[in-house]
Amino acid sequence: MLTLRNACLRRGEQKIAFPDLSLQSGEVLGLSGPSGVGKSSLASVLAGMVKADAERLELPTILPNQANPVQWLIQQSEFAFNPRLTLKASLNESWRGDGYLALLQEYGLEQSWLTRRPNQLSGGQLQRFNLIRALVPTTEYLICDEVTAHLDMVTQAQFWQQLLASAKRRNLALLVISHDEYLLNAICHRVIEWPCTR
Numbered sequence: 001m002l003t004l005r006n007a008c009l010r011r012g013e014q015k016i017a018f019p020d021l022s023l024q025s026g027e028v029l030g031l032s033g034p035s036g037v038g039k040s041s042l043a044s045v046l047a048g049m050v051k052a053d054a055e056r057l058e059l060p061t062i063l064p065n066q067a068n069p070v071q072w073l074i075q076q077s078e079f080a081f082n083p084r085l086t087l088k089a090s091l092n093e094s095w096r097g098d099g100y101l102a103l104l105q106e107y108g109l110e111q112s113w114l115t116r117r118p119n120q121l122s123g124g125q126l127q128r129f130n131l132i133r134a135l136v137p138t139t140e141y142l143i144c145d146e147v148t149a150h151l152d153m154v155t156q157a158q159f160w161q162q163l164l165a166s167a168k169r170r171n172l173a174l175l176v177i178s179h180d181e182y183l184l185n186a187i188c189h190r191v192i193e194w195p196c197t198r
């Protein structure tokens with residue numbers, strides 16, 4: 001279980017007060033809110049990259065030489081990759097062995113693209129490589145921060161269909177951050193509106 005209660009973060013002069021949340025295995029939780037409210041800041045706290053003041057903050061332990069069980073996917077996948085590395089080299093940064101090959105097939109990605117660099121793929125293809133890089137066996141929680149906002153409707157639908165199938169099979173918990181209420185209502189078990197409207 002990932003839990004956050006009465007938490008806030010100082011950003012310069014600003015103090016961001018986060019909504020309380022809990023996320024358990026197999027759950028798909030949505031988070032919506034206006035631009036600048038602090039959604040990505042919240043993601044950085046849950047990914048353990050930034051420390052917040054909190055009455056309660058429960059995150060999974062990161063074991064030595066293991067990837068963080070909380071993986072954070074950002075919208076601009078091109079910034080998530082080293083442009084000089086091939087996709088294969090990038091996948092090898094998180095994966096041990098070639099366990100990702102089955103996922104490539106599942107997500108409709110050609111094995112021959114592994115020798116390409118990030119700028120030699122479409123946005124949708126690169127976001128799927130980004131997702132596969134995050135789906136190492138130790139991943140338990142996936143924070144999807146506007147991950148399909150830049151994709152066309154068909155590619156978006158395909159991405160979520162594939163990701164939800166993986167999440168169900170592996171009992172992963174997803175935090176889906178989006179401005180798209182239609183998407184959140186379609187795929188999430190519950191949605192937090194921030195700031196709270198009720």
Ligand SMILES: Nc1ncnc2c1ncn2[C@@H]1O[C@H](COP(=O)(O)OP(=O)(O)OP(=O)(O)O)[C@@H](O)[C@H]1O
Nearest residue numbers: 011012014016033034035036037038039040041042
């Ligand atoms: N590294 C930082 N240092 C200081 N302030 C920051 C930093 N990162 C973000 N902020 C500020 O914190 C606030 C929240 O930013 P954040 O990116 O978390 O919002 P957001 O809800 O994700 O916005 P958007 O929907 O536009 O991506 C903003 O006012 C932003 O200017």
